[in-house]
Amino acid sequence: MADYDVKPLITADEIATQIDAIAAKINENFKDTKKLIVVGLLRGSFVFIADLARKLTVPVEVDFMVASSYGDSTESSRNVRIVKDLDGQIHGKDVLLVEDIIDTGYTLSEVVRLLKTRDPNRLEICTLLNKPSRREVDIPIDYCGFDIPDEFVVGYGIDYAQNNRNLPFIGTVHFHGE
Ligand SMILES: O=P(O)(O)OC[C@H]1O[C@H](OP(=O)(O)OP(=O)(O)O)[C@H](O)[C@@H]1O
Numbered sequence: 776m777a778d779y780d781v782k783p784l785i786t787a788d789e790i791a792t793q794i795d796a797i798a799a800k801i802n803e804n805f806k807d808t809k810k811l812i813v814v815g816l817l818r819g820s821f822v823f824i825a826d827l828a829r830k831l832t833v834p835v836e837v838d839f840m841v842a843s844s845y846g847d848s849t850e851s852s853r854n855v856r857i858v859k860d861l862d863g864q865i866h867g868k869d870v871l872l873v874e875d876i877i878d879t880g881y882t883l884s885e886v887v888r889l890l891k892t893r894d895p896n897r898l899e900i901c902t903l904l905n906k907p908s909r910r911e912v913d914i915p916i917d918y919c920g921f922d923i924p925d926e927f928v929v930g931y932g933i934d935y936a937q938n939n940r941n942l943p944f945i946g947t948v949h950f951h952g953e
């Protein structure tokens with residue numbers, strides 16, 4: 776049995792409403808694009824990407840990167856491993872980088888640094904969750920679903936030690952005895 780409980784923080788309905796609002800802004804801001812390359816940062820963002828992509832009305836291509844820095848811990852190792860790179864080219868393309876959560880900012884800053892070396896035409900950042908109080912590396916965010924407090928969260932694609940990604944809502948992790 777898990778040695779922690781998950782307390783609801785953001786409901787599935789609240790997430791859906793915010794995704795509608797974010798998608799409307801992206802559709803407006805990229806209305807003249809020939810094609811928007813939606814880059815999903817796995818694994819945590821797989822549910823968010825699936826829901827967001829279906830609300831986009833501009834021409835879209837989807838590609839994925841896998842990055843990892845937390846392992847089975849609730850603290851970042853600050854050592855970002857690019858486990859899988861993009862399959863396609865982004866030179867001269869319009870790119871939307873989609874992340875589930877920005878915490879210290881290390882993961883995104885490393886991925887943005889890498890993608891910028893490939894000279895995209897535009898590179899914008901979308902995150903479902905943001906923990907501003909935890910930031911160690913500054914990252915400009917173009918689209919954000921929710922600012923959340925300094926708590927470890929799971930659900931809606933986001934894991935603790937690979938568990939809980941299947942929860943339809945976002946919840947906070949509370950270890951027994953803490
Ligand atoms: O801003 P940071 O402090 O870098 O944290 C954010 C990153 O942490 C999580 O990834 P994780 O390394 O746990 O991999 P996962 O996406 O496979 O769960 C999350 O998905 C973000 O990518």
Ligand SMILES: Nc1nc2[nH]cnc2c(=O)[nH]1
Nearest residue numbers: 878926927928933934935
């Ligand atoms: N699962 C999970 N991963 C994270 N990575 C950075 N912050 C978090 C968090 O709150 N929960």
